[in-house]
Amino acid sequence: MTLSRRALVARSLVASAWAAARPAWGQTPPPAGPNGTPPGLPQPTETLDLWPDGSPGHLATPLVETVNERSSDRLVTDRAVMGITRPRMAVFRPDRPNGAAVMITPGGGYRWIVVDKEGYEIGRWLAARGFTAFVLFYRLPGEGWSSGPDTPLVDAQRAMRLVRHRARDFAIDPERIAAMGFSAGGHVCADLAARFAANVYTPRDAADALSARPHSAAPIYPVVSMDPAIAHAGSRQLLLGPKPTPALEAAHSPDRCVPADAPPHFLCHAEDDEAVPVENTLRLRAALKAKGVPVETHLFANGGHGFGLRRAIGKPVEAWPDLWRAWAATVGLA
Template sequence: MIRLPFIMIFVLALTLLGGCAANKELVIDIWPKDKIPNQLKTDIKEVQEYTDILKISRVQKPTIEVFLPHASKATGKAMLIFPGGGYGILAYDWEGTSVAKFLVDHGIAGIVVKYRLPSDETQIDKHYVPLIDAQRAIRLVRSRSKEWNIDPVNIGIIGFSAGGHLASTLGTQYDNMVYTAVDKIDSLSARPDFMVLMYPVITMGENTHKGSRNNLLGKNPSAEKVMQFSSDLQINEDTPATYLIHAMDDKAVPVANSEHFFALHNAKSNERGQLYIFEEGGHGFGMAEDNEILRKWPLLVLDWINSLETD
């Protein structure tokens, strides 16, 4: 048996403890018990399946999973993360917790939102439900900003695919009253200070992702609903600064979604907009850790977020 001197054991213990304490995460219900808006009482339970990624469906109790950087690294910034999955599932680790861990490593609090997916079985007006949860989630984070060492005016959002649609909906309809306030948290602003949209579904019209539209609005939505949930048509002068990333060869969500949002954002918003298009990448590449070119996108986003401070 190898015996280490006491001082070496002490130093090793401190190192291990420091590593454990460097990043903290916690899971919090975003609604008080029995006060979830637009929810029907059923026996339906949440489903979690893990194959190559963790897929969550039938969410009944929306939560935020909060990853906080060590105080010595914290920048005061935070980002809420909306995983994609066509409004049918949440690619929870692929486009959620993996992103949060990257952000934490760079001093940004990463907050994964497990939002409810549209369901005629469990909800009254299913098309409003993801936005309801998104508005509440960002308000909840603002309410805890002092406790979590977050600047309440430096809270951004990032969404992937259908999660990008939800993020863009929040960024353009943050002041749309889609639920009745349940407590004082709901008096806080739901406006993101900046947003990143990754291969997002933007329109519910011609270039939409049909699976996302069908799940959110149904197979034959009215023209009014199509317009309301086409985020490019909801941009105004107060729409937050936006960075969009897409691949030219995306077969699931045409790159025109990002291109059109970018063009209208720059025409209407007073905030900065930027678009980065990869020549290849397809759809749903997540953090793209195995792709030498695509995996650069998180660093591009960090540079852009830091550049906002000079505006």
């Protein structure tokens, strides 16, 4: 492909803007992918680094951030990123902010993080409806970080606190910041909603004095339980290792860690999910009910796993985003 002079100048200006922005705002470019981006779809131009001075903890071996394109369709990308050492959020600002924000944690089985179908597509949908969306690219627990299975929670807590600390910059209410996650990212979401007060990292700045409790949580077809009878085997092994103790399984099963002050939850799952059994959502619902935490649950007969937005089209499960939006109004998010 030959680039025109105008395209070359535009690319140079974008690169210069990133270089200029990073020292002042702690911005690292979002994961791009080997084949560029599809035409016509807005891509994030703003990111927010969680740890501008370097991520906490240390690595057993160095990592290289890698983006794999899993789609053969140039117009429908399906990128997955691994080897993240600079965790960050890609920001989708709405034209008309409604004052609420949603932090999105995409899935990927803790092997990688899905960029498009559980990240950017959700971010665009939310921004089009007035929500400021933050897609979190968190560090993966199986890549050798010294914080082990707490690694994603460390980043999720920090991300929630950082958005709250920067609320004025994004025209949002610091008390109306929700969490939404998918599959293994649903585990990150549910874990944050259960263990938002857990002391999992050493505070660094004023942001860390703020609460990491989300206003509300929406784990969608989430990995929840580490019980091998219903756990997603791949996520369980990458999170806990090959032979976890029962105590470790319990500590990282959000359904077994729900506090009485957990935020309201919206749960959604397909009963024909062959990757993450629906029992994960049912156990979390039961635990929330037992603690008196408000919870709304939607189960669909068909939908499989990983339906997001694109794979839900034309099925009853396609209704889930509007169901979430209606529920969000009932709990005061929007």
